[in-house]
Amino acid sequence: MLYSEKVMDHFTNPRNVGEIADANGIGEVGNAKCGDIMRIYLKIQDNIVKDAKFKTFGCGSAIASSSMATELIIGKSVEDAWELSNKAVAEALDGLPPVKMHCSVLAEEAIHKAINDYREKAGLELWDFKETDHDELHDQVHGDE
Amino acid sequence: MEKRNIYMDHAATTYVKPEVLEEMIPYFTENFGNPSSIYSQARVTNMAIDESRGKIAKAINADRREIFITGGGSEADNWAIKGYANANKHKGNHIITTTIEHHAILHVCEYLGKNGFEITYLPVDEKGFINIDDLRNAIKDTTILVSIMFANNEIGTIQSVKEIGEVCRENKVVFHTDAVQAVGHIPVDVQELNIDMLSMAAHKFYGPKGVGALYVRKGIRLENLIHGGAQERNKRAGTENIPGIIGMAKALELAVENMEEENKKLVMLRNKLIDGLLERVPHSRLNGPCGEMRLPGNANITFEFIEGESILLMLDAKGIAASSGSACTSGSLDPSHVLLAIGLPHEIAHGSLRLSLGEKTTEEEIDYVLEVVPQIVQRLREMSPLWDNFAKGEK
Amino acid sequence: MEKRNIYMDHAATTYVKPEVLEEMIPYFTENFGNPSSIYSQARVTNMAIDESRGKIAKAINADRREIFITGGGSEADNWAIKGYANANKHKGNHIITTTIEHHAILHVCEYLGKNGFEITYLPVDEKGFINIDDLRNAIKDTTILVSIMFANNEIGTIQSVKEIGEVCRENKVVFHTDAVQAVGHIPVDVQELNIDMLSMAAHKFYGPKGVGALYVRKGIRLENLIHGGAQERNKRAGTENIPGIIGMAKALELAVENMEEENKKLVMLRNKLIDGLLERVPHSRLNGPCGEMRLPGNANITFEFIEGESILLMLDAKGIAASSGSACTSGSLDPSHVLLAIGLPHEIAHGSLRLSLGEKTTEEEIDYVLEVVPQIVQRLREMSPLWDNFAKGEK
Ligand SMILES: Cc1ncc(COP(=O)(O)O)c(C=O)c1O
Ligand SMILES: Cc1ncc(COP(=O)(O)O)c(C=O)c1O
Ligand code: FES
Ligand code: FES
Incomplete structure (x- = not known):
């Protein structure tokens, strides 16, 4: 399995690690049993993502995806941040190995959850999104070809 | 360097x-x-x-x-x-x-x-x-x-x-x-x-x-x-x-000719490695037995709250080649069936590291590993939400 | 020599x-x-x-x-x-x-x-x-x-x-x-x-x-x-x-790079070998096809009235490594199932020789084989009661 240089860079020097004390949107996905948990903290002001930080328990690609995803949404409007897809994260990392694509899905979903957390707290209507059933994803990734 | x-x-x-x-x-x-x-x-x-x-x-x-x-x-x-x-x-x-x-x-x-x-x-x-x-x-x-x-x-x-x-x-x-x-x-x-x-x-x-x-x-x-x-x-x-x-x-x-002598050295180095890691890294545990009934060159340690692949990648960046779980299944994401069989919970089994020594392993290499691994574990724990939860819980 | x-x-x-x-x-x-x-x-x-x-x-x-x-x-x-x-x-x-x-x-x-x-x-x-x-x-x-x-x-x-x-x-x-x-x-x-x-x-x-x-x-x-x-x-x-x-x-x-050129040489040498043997040794026959539909380096000839292993041993004494029947069954004594399948009777199938050429095979080697094989066949036939019977029958 080969990681791109970009992945390795974001893994060894992850951007935006940590938590935001006064975050107004927090999202967590994954589970420890699978070996991956991602927690994203957002600071949103005037509908703009002013800051984003993460804490991730997971493989190299999960950490790199968190780093890249947070970097990509900082400064964006909430709408634009919502549109960030796992594919865009993977592409920004110059690609992920096929068995590791789901790690970028974690990033997309953690952001969705964090944004909805913000909207809930702000009394806004929640946006629709389908969280992947992690067990299903697991079978998909590790099941027979 | x-x-x-x-x-x-x-x-x-x-x-x-x-x-x-x-x-x-x-x-x-x-x-x-x-x-x-x-x-x-x-x-x-x-x-x-x-x-x-x-x-x-x-x-x-x-x-x-x-x-x-x-x-x-x-x-x-x-x-x-x-x-x-x-x-x-x-x-x-x-x-x-x-x-x-x-x-x-x-x-x-x-x-x-x-x-x-x-x-x-x-x-x-x-x-x-x-x-x-x-x-x-x-x-x-x-x-x-x-x-x-x-x-x-x-x-x-x-x-x-x-x-x-x-x-x-x-x-x-x-x-x-x-x-x-x-x-x-x-x-x-x-x-x-x-x-x-x-x-x-x-x-x-x-x-x-x-x-x-x-x-x-x-x-x-x-x-x-x-x-x-x-x-x-x-x-x-x-x-x-x-x-x-x-x-x-x-x-x-x-191998048979040199076995006795070789193993004396390996056991000494292995014990130093295992003892050193357990001592320096809190919330770590040895997998497998100590002493005579353990392969001379094998050390396998679990570090709670972090994940094996990340450890390996960081070790690699420091010039150390090691493995997590069994070699031919890394690349797969499942935690090792062996670690589950000895009773480790899933989330803990994920964070294990196997260091297996050989005829050219030196004491100086062991010292280097003992220096590097605790730093890596700490860095990864700082990124880990599990460690976060744990640390907050402890307070 | x-x-x-x-x-x-x-x-x-x-x-x-x-x-x-x-x-x-x-x-x-x-x-x-x-x-x-x-x-x-x-x-x-x-x-x-x-x-x-x-x-x-x-x-x-x-x-x-x-x-x-x-x-x-x-x-x-x-x-x-x-x-x-x-x-x-x-x-x-x-x-x-x-x-x-x-x-x-x-x-x-x-x-x-x-x-x-x-x-x-x-x-x-x-x-x-x-x-x-x-x-x-x-x-x-x-x-x-x-x-x-x-x-x-x-x-x-x-x-x-x-x-x-x-x-x-x-x-x-x-x-x-x-x-x-x-x-x-x-x-x-x-x-x-x-x-x-x-x-x-x-x-x-x-x-x-x-x-x-x-x-x-x-x-x-x-x-x-x-x-x-x-x-x-x-x-x-x-x-x-x-x-x-x-x-x-x-x-x-x-192999793929050199194939065309290599095969030109091999076909030439192989044809010389086959034609030469058939010409010099009476009661010999080629097994397998001629021309395009034959592997470039393969020659397989049956010499009636004699037995394959004796040919191989005599060839070996002359410094030539060859095979009779398929390589991994020599050591077994059954005649080749392939030669039986193309219709050779048992006693004739026994007397076959496979010479398979390679990239270093030279024309000079072919000449040497063409000189040696007929002598060997003749010597073995002189010892063979089958040849005896046949020769007497012919008279
Ligand atoms: C205990 C054990 N059994 C079997 C094998 C398989 O050996 P190989 O990979 O050489 O086929 C290995 C190593 O990979 C092993 O450690
Ligand atoms: C046609 C053919 N098939 C299969 C084999 C078996 O190959 P190997 O001996 O490398 O297993 C051979 C050679 O021995 C062969 O000539
Ligand atoms: S987080 Fe599951 S393998 Fe990357
Ligand atoms: S480890 Fe989470 S999908 Fe398999």
């Missing part, structure tokens, strides 16, 4: 020692004649193979006619289990193995389980040992075969092979052992230990890849796995891998 | 070319890391294997994901036949092959024949060709697999593979070909020839022993032969034989 190059994954595979390669070379280019032929050139290779077979036999106290060359450890395992099961199904359909075998045994057993055989997987205790009474109780009228690994590739547990062999013999059940991690590393004597079949692989003891052997005690019937030409006394077809066989024999001869 | 050293048994096995060995060497001692691991050292071997797989695929016009490395030609044959049969028995239980296959196919078919499968062995004509109408007629509703060798190892017959492939495709039956004697020697294009599975072995084209490959067209399901680790995309377990794979790829690349 100069980039280090520290190899601590000898349990996955080793390089070929220069003395071994040197012996192999002439058989690639000069003495390459098909040993089954009758011209003089072939007689040279025929004799060389015979001599090598003798060396391999001697290393485990077997007869050379009981040694059958294979294309590696996995082939030997597959052949032993499928070959014995298929040739002896009239006697029964029950096979006993353990939950901590290598996949080359486990997946064969799963396959047979779907094809008319009944498989019992013996559990292990928290150090990775089977309970001999469990084995006794598992044996029944239909039991034809017991396959229990000699030494575990992940956590280094060495089973009480002699006792297992005795129980099998008392019950007239054939006993196979996957000794891929044992042969060339610790003393193995098929007579003394009551072993009926045994698998080995050259690349685990500084011999070449792509060659292994199955020891089959005289009188045991196996169905062929690879049918065809009359090689290996009609039991395993395929033009002989002459350099491979020569290399395996030479490497094994060297 | 100085003892000669003439190798004319290239169809049995070849030496490893120095350029090939040179590419392999670093992978024994330096770049030996388990390619499934994730440290940088392993990335080097991983990429090298990938590149090699690409070269192998290119040589037969396949996709690299369709190439699976094995421990040799026999393993590839066994896997293709047993693996396909077992994975597809719900579709039918009938397999078609020929009477002149290598034992690695024949013995597998015999084994399957005893385990619920029905095998049809197509006959061949006196040159070793199957009749395409026989194949058409043999295919029935229950037929799942056709395995017909590309080129015969004893008599050099090259089948009309494209036509065979077409018939299989029309009838939606999977077509496997044992191309162990063809790959690296004559053009092989799995697309153009409609081949679904194909076996090869590196040591037949100046690559190392103990490594081969099975091409499996995308979409074809095989049961694993060697279960275990996740190597070869979960299809063939066992730590990768890195130097072996590198060597096979390099050897094949060279």
Whole structure:
């Protein structure tokens, strides 16, 4: 399995690690049993993502995806941040190995959850999104070809 | 700082020692004649193979006619289990193995389980040992075969092979052992230990890849796995891998010669490594036993709250090659079945590191690892939401 | 006179070319890391294997994901036949092959024949060709697999593979070909020839022993032969034989590069050898076809009234290494099943000689063989009671 240089860079020097004390949107996905948990903290002001930080328990690609995803949404409007897809994260990392694509899905979903957390707290209507059933994803990734 | 190059994954595979390669070379280019032929050139290779077979036999106290060359450890395992099961199904359909075998045994057993055989997987205790009474109780009228690994590739547990062999013999059940991690590393004597079949692989003891052997005690019937030409006394077809066989024999001869001295050094270094890591890293634990019943070169430590692949990548950045879980399944994301079998919860099993030492490992390398690993663990823990939760909980 | 050293048994096995060995060497001692691991050292071997797989695929016009490395030609044959049969028995239980296959196919078919499968062995004509109408007629509703060798190892017959492939495709039956004697020697294009599975072995084209490959067209399901680790995309377990794979790829690349030129020379020398022997030795006959449909380096001649092993021993005394019948069954005393299949009576089949030429064969060597063989045949005939009877009968 080969990681791109970009992945390795974001893994060894992850951007935006940590938590935001006064975050107004927090999202967590994954589970420890699978070996991956991602927690994203957002600071949103005037509908703009002013800051984003993460804490991730997971493989190299999960950490790199968190780093890249947070970097990509900082400064964006909430709408634009919502549109960030796992594919865009993977592409920004110059690609992920096929068995590791789901790690970028974690990033997309953690952001969705964090944004909805913000909207809930702000009394806004929640946006629709389908969280992947992690067990299903697991079978998909590790099941027979 | 100069980039280090520290190899601590000898349990996955080793390089070929220069003395071994040197012996192999002439058989690639000069003495390459098909040993089954009758011209003089072939007689040279025929004799060389015979001599090598003798060396391999001697290393485990077997007869050379009981040694059958294979294309590696996995082939030997597959052949032993499928070959014995298929040739002896009239006697029964029950096979006993353990939950901590290598996949080359486990997946064969799963396959047979779907094809008319009944498989019992013996559990292990928290150090990775089977309970001999469990084995006794598992044996029944239909039991034809017991396959229990000699030494575990992940956590280094060495089973009480002699006792297992005795129980099998008392019950007239054939006993196979996957000794891929044992042969060339610790003393193995098929007579003394009551072993009926045994698998080995050259690349685990500084011999070449792509060659292994199955020891089959005289009188045991196996169905062929690879049918065809009359090689290996009609039991395993395929033009002989002459350099491979020569290399395996030479490497094994060297390994047995140096074993005692080598292991003194390895045990000392390994203990320093294990003790040092446990001491320096909080919330870490040793997997597998300490002392005599652990493979001399094996250290396996779990660091809670972090994940194995990230540890490996960070170690790699520091010039250290190691492994997490079993080598041929990293690339897969499942936590090691061995760590789950010794009772580690899923989330903790994910954070384990295997460092396996070899003949060139130095004390200075151990010191470097002891310096680097705690830093890496700390960095990863700082990123980990689990550590966060834990630290907050503690306050 | 100085003892000669003439190798004319290239169809049995070849030496490893120095350029090939040179590419392999670093992978024994330096770049030996388990390619499934994730440290940088392993990335080097991983990429090298990938590149090699690409070269192998290119040589037969396949996709690299369709190439699976094995421990040799026999393993590839066994896997293709047993693996396909077992994975597809719900579709039918009938397999078609020929009477002149290598034992690695024949013995597998015999084994399957005893385990619920029905095998049809197509006959061949006196040159070793199957009749395409026989194949058409043999295919029935229950037929799942056709395995017909590309080129015969004893008599050099090259089948009309494209036509065979077409018939299989029309009838939606999977077509496997044992191309162990063809790959690296004559053009092989799995697309153009409609081949679904194909076996090869590196040591037949100046690559190392103990490594081969099975091409499996995308979409074809095989049961694993060697279960275990996740190597070869979960299809063939066992730590990768890195130097072996590198060597096979390099050897094949060279073979394909030089094929056209090389074959011009080989055909010229072979024709000189065959014509010369037939001319100089009375009561001799060529086995297999002449011309285009014969392997460039293969000559197979029967000398009536004498026995093969005696010829080989006398040739050896003169410094010539050759073979009689198929290499891996010499050592066995039965006359070749291939020679019987092309209609030779038992007593005549015994007296056959295979001379297989290679890249270093010179015209001078051919001249020497042409000088020596007639003398040997005459000497042996003088000792032969059969010749005696015949000579007296003629008078
Ligand atoms: C036609 C053919 N098939 C299969 C084989 C078996 O190959 P190996 O001996 O490399 O297993 C050979 C050579 O021995 C052969 O000539
Ligand atoms: C215990 C054990 N059994 C079997 C094997 C399989 O050996 P190989 O990869 O040489 O086929 C290995 C190593 O990979 C092993 O450690
Ligand atoms: S987080 Fe599951 S493997 Fe990357
Ligand atoms: S580890 Fe989470 S999907 Fe498998």
